[in-house]
Amino acid sequence: MSLLIRYVRPELPRAVVAGVLLLAGVGVDLAAPQILRYFIDTAKAGAALRTLTLAACLYLVAGLVGDALSVLHMYTTQSLGWLTTNRLRLDLLYHCLRLDMSFHAERTPGEMMERVDGDAGALSGFFSDFVMWVLGSSLYLVGALALIYREDWRLALALTAIAAFSLPVLLGLGRWTVPIWRDAHEAEAQLFGSIEERLAGITDLRANGGLDYTMLRLHEKMREAFVRMRRGSIIGHVANSTTNILLTVGYAVALGFGLVLYRQGEFTIGTVYLVFHYARSLSQPLQMLSRQIQELQHAAAATGRIAELLATRTQLATRGTKRVPAGPLSVEFDDVSFRYTDDEPVLDEVSLRLEPGRTLGLLGRTGSGKTTMMRLLFRLYDPTYGAVRLNGIDLREVDVDTVRGRIGLVTQDVQLFNASVRDNVTLFDDAIVPQRVEDALGRVGLAEWVESLPHGIDTALDPDNVGLSAGEAQLLALCRVFLTDAGLMLLDEHSSRLDPITEARIDGLVAELLADRTGIIIAHRLETVLRLDDIAILEGGHVREFGPREQLMANPSSRLSELLRVGIERELA
Incomplete structure (x- = not known):
């Protein structure tokens, strides 16, 4: 409940307006x-036509006012939701x-979409309808x-007893079904995750x-989701049927009391109509409460999953207070071991x-652990044992x-977004002015390419790199850093899929990037190795x-000399 209150509180004025409209509507x-x-x-007493006309007009006005209040209330509560x-x-x-990445590695993007959007959507009805409708x-x-x-008072007491009996029954049904709906939503998330994963790999699946x-x-996933959703729906219909049975009893009581009291002369025909x-x-x-209890089932299950996610x-x-100084940085791996799971370590006592x-x-x-070392430096993970330091400062501090x-990263797989060239280069940082973006694009040799686009740096790019060569995508990645x-x-050496001209251009840009900076490159080619100051060869995490x-290179018995003799590209492929 504290989770719901936290998000409703900023919209409290809107909620108050909705409450006032609700009270007015109930009164009408x-x-x-x-x-x-x-x-x-x-009319039964033979009143004048004028009196009956005024009553009819008043009833019509009440109906119109009630409808108007209902529309305004719906607008307000939907906005609130x-x-x-x-x-x-x-x-x-x-x-x-x-x-951290260990969390995302255990979940598919489709599952996360369902957790972020699907569960929040289940609460939308709660915020917009449940509280106000229940009230x-x-x-x-x-x-x-x-x-x-x-x-x-006798009729009122009988109907009160029926209502008092109905509400606990409906609430009991609600508590019974919450875990059922939680399981149903979990199965639905797994289904969406499976679909997203298969669609992302459609080319490989076909090939x-x-x-x-x-x-x-x-x-199999659809059947599991179907079985769980069906079970939840059946329980929901049981709640509706229970409500209908109780209401039928109420109708019979009201009609029976009204007829008896009418025959005894205590009720007029108008009063019989009124009480009925x-x-x-x-x-x-009561039906609304029953229906909203089903919404509560969805909302309670979604709230539990949201609270679980936020508690992760x-x-x-993340509370380190030390600062990394400006300028080139020293890098130290101090007896670092790391494992993604409980299996064998990926890195073992690396120093x-x-x-x-x-x-x-x-x-x-x-x-061998090359990419893992990059991930530890970029703090996608922390080491299991040991420490990674920049300028002598433990990254955990x-x-x-x-x-x-303070770290620039360029990988072989460039992620582009369905957004403008500027947003893809700045990664949606509005603080970077357009002139800096254009200067950086010109620096990497993409000025003419940008000028050829219909809207310049504001042209939207395709997230799947359609229309971009591998070289242009790599140049955009370099532009970011x-x-x-x-x-x-x-x-991560970038040029394995590039033509010689683009490769030479990127090599020049990389050399420019590394000027007055420390650099670590996962090298695959001899030309790259010969430009580097130091070499670390990893085997089996060591x-x-x-x-x-x-x-x-001067030591003929070194492992590097051996690789150079047999060919780096072939030996490390």
Whole structure:
């Protein structure tokens, strides 16, 4: 409940307006039957046509006012629901983006979309309808019973007993079904995650004949979601049927009392209509309560999942207060071990130190730990044992954003967004003025390309790189780091898929980037190795060899010399 209150509080004025509109609407709904009773009784008594016309007009006005209040109330509550849940969506997304990579590695993007958007959407109805409808239904229920009490306390007591019995039954059904709906939403999230994952890999699935297996797995996920959703729906219908049975009893009691009292001369025909109308109108608040209990089931399940997600804490220490100084940074791995799971460590007691302004080449086969070292430096993970330091400062003692602000990263796979060129280069940082973006694009040789676009730097790019060559995508990635204040550059060698001209241009830009910076490059080519100051060769998570490149090359028994003799590209492929 504290979670819901937190998000409703900023919209409290809007909620108050909705409450006032609700009270006014309830008052009009309770008054309208009184007007109709007056019309029936005066008509039976032979009242003048003018009197009947005025009563009819008053009843019509009450109906129009009630409809207008209902529309305004709906507008206000819908606005309340969307504003609060959109704020919740933003907080959930920001929270997920702050979690470490071990959290995201265990979940598919589709599942996370369901957690962020689907669960928040389930609360939208709660914010916009549940609270106000439950309050309105309760007020109407109390008001109708009070007006019936004015006519006959015995009838009011009987209907009160029926309502008092109905509410605990409906609430009990609600508590019973909350865990059922939680399981149903979890199965739905797994289904969406599976669909998203298969669509993302559609090319590989087609090329390798995996469509049949994909459809089989999708069928299994759909069946699981279907079974759980069906179970929840059945329980919801049980609640509705229970309500209808109780309401039928209420109708019979009201009609029976009314006829008996009419025959005894205690009720007029208008009063019989009045009490029956109020008794029948009790069905609306009770049915609404029943329906909203189903919404509560969805909302309670969603709230539990949201609270669980918000309670998830990153494994990275995020409260560091130390600052990383300006300029080139020294890098130190001090007896670092790391494992992604409980399996064998990916890095095992790795120790090396890179002085400020020098460049290091990481060599090794796939799975040797090169990329993991990059991830530890960028603080996507923290080491299991040991410490990673920049300028002698343990990265766990520095705020995550501060660390990443001092490190530039360029990988082979460039992620582009469905946004403008400027947003793709600045990564949506509005503080970077357009002139700096244009200067950086010109610096990497993309000025003519940008000029050819219909809207310049405001032209939207395709997230799948359609229309962009691999070289242009790499140049955009380099453009990003030219806008940073990085003292350390991390590069996964970029040129394995490029033509010679683009490769030469990128090599020149990389050399420019590394000027007055420390650099670490995952190297695959001999040309790159020969430009580096130091070399570290990884094998099985250990540092097999580390030292100045020239010194290692001068030693014929070194592992680097051996790689150079047999061919780096072939040996490390």
